[in-house]
Amino acid sequence: ASTLGAQAAQSGRYFGTAVAAGRLGDGAYTAILDREFNSVTPENEMKWDTTEPSRGQFNFGPADQIVNRATARGQRVRGHTLVWHSQLPGWVSSIRDADTLRSVMNNHITSVMNRYKGRIHSWDVVNEAFADGGSGQHRPSVFQNLLGDGFIEQAFRAARSADPAPKLCYNDYNIENWSDAKTQGVYRMVRDFKARGVPIDCVGFQSHFGTGGPPASFQTTLSNFAALGVDVQITELDIAQASPTAYANTVRACMNVARCKGITVWGIRDSDSWRSGENPLLFDRGGNKKPAYNATLSALGGT
Numbered sequence: 001a002s003t004l005g006a007q008a009a010q011s012g013r014y015f016g017t018a019v020a021a022g023r024l025g026d027g028a029y030t031a032i033l034d035r036e037f038n039s040v041t042p043e044n045e046m047k048w049d050t051t052e053p054s055r056g057q058f059n060f061g062p063a064d065q066i067v068n069r070a071t072a073r074g075q076r077v078r079g080h081t082l083v084w085h086s087q088l089p090g091w092v093s094s095i096r097d098a099d100t101l102r103s104v105m106n107n108h109i110t111s112v113m114n115r116y117k118g119r120i121h122s123w124d125v126v127n128e129a130f131a132d133g134g135s136g137q138h139r140p141s142v143f144q145n146l147l148g149d150g151f152i153e154q155a156f157r158a159a160r161s162a163d164p165a166p167k168l169c170y171n172d173y174n175i176e177n178w179s180d181a182k183t184q185g186v187y188r189m190v191r192d193f194k195a196r197g198v199p200i201d202c203v204g205f206q207s208h209f210g211t212g213g214p215p216a217s218f219q220t221t222l223s224n225f226a227a228l229g230v231d232v233q234i235t236e237l238d239i240a241q242a243s244p245t246a247y248a249n250t251v252r253a254c255m256n257v258a259r260c261k262g263i264t265v266w267g268i269r270d271s272d273s274w275r276s277g278e279n280p281l282l283f284d285r286g287g288n289k290k291p292a293y294n295a296t297l298s299a300l301g302g303t
């Protein structure tokens with residue numbers, strides 16, 4: 001096949017991109033979006049500060065724009081994200097008692113998931129809950145501080161109750177290198193969840209890489225997680241300077257793991273990227289395919 005989405009589909013995978021509602025009026029952007037991608041992730045529009053800016057007041061306008069547009073074109077949608085310490089409105093971060101926060105968190109998960117019931121293939125239920133560095137523990141956040149280590153499990157249980165259909169994912173960055181303490185911390189959590197029947201279906205590896213691309217152990221990491229009985233997905237891929245080899249190595253790691261179900265790049269053109277100064281994506285500012293595009297397409301073909 002001659003596009004990323006169609007080529008990925010030949011092995012039963014999806015190839016997606018982050019989409020910003022504010023760019024949907026740009027015809028050059030939407031032309032690439034609709035030609036190349038069969039999954040989309042709202043880049044910011046499903047985050048808590050947008051969807052519930054004050055308690056019980058939901059704002060689904062920006063996310064609706066993306067979801068409605070994608071659904072009408074047969075593109076699948078990843079939901080990003082329900083519980084995250086960042087882009088969290090002040091009214092949540094200033095809650096001081098556990099019972100209030102527990103009910104607020106459950107209500108948020110339930111309300112957002114209900115809105116998009118039947119239209120999301122995978123939800124990032126909890127995002128970036130683990131600390132950087134050598135601890136292998138959760139990072140501090142209002143959720144961690146008030147609800148303790150159990151907040152992640154509570155979020156996944158609330159999500160499964162809200163909608164049993166979508167894949168429920170834990171999503172994080174810097175968990176691609178197998179020997180890192182952060183990777184090991186997430187691995188222990190997933191192993192424990194599977195052992196105790198806590199509903200988790202997948203792990204999202206954000207994959208925001210430097211110029212060298214993925215660590216040598218990336219495929220090992222993906223297959224070790226998959227062996228726990230979860231799917232794995234590459235959820236926010238971008239690579240500083242977009243070396244074709246680095247992209248090909250990333251795609252091959254996924255292709256070589258049966259439970260790696262799809263890849264999402266974190267934007268379309270370099271100018272659309274949150275790290276645009278590093279030119280990390282597959283299309284240049286003019287919307288032209290970069291060498292990394294061709295490397296990605298052929299790696300999806302298994303070559």
Ligand code: G3I
Nearest residue numbers: 018043044080081086087127128173206208236266273274
């Ligand atoms: O919407 C406001 C706009 O009104 C204002 O004028 C403008 C001025 O700064 O800011 C706009 O908000 C920005 C928003 O993106 C929308 O463009 C925020 O400042 C900016 O912080 C925000 O950045 C996003 C970032 O998450 C926030 O943490 C990036 O677009 C988004 O790509 C990035 O995505 C995250 C994933 O969700 C999780 N993993 C890491 C990844 C990269 O940081």
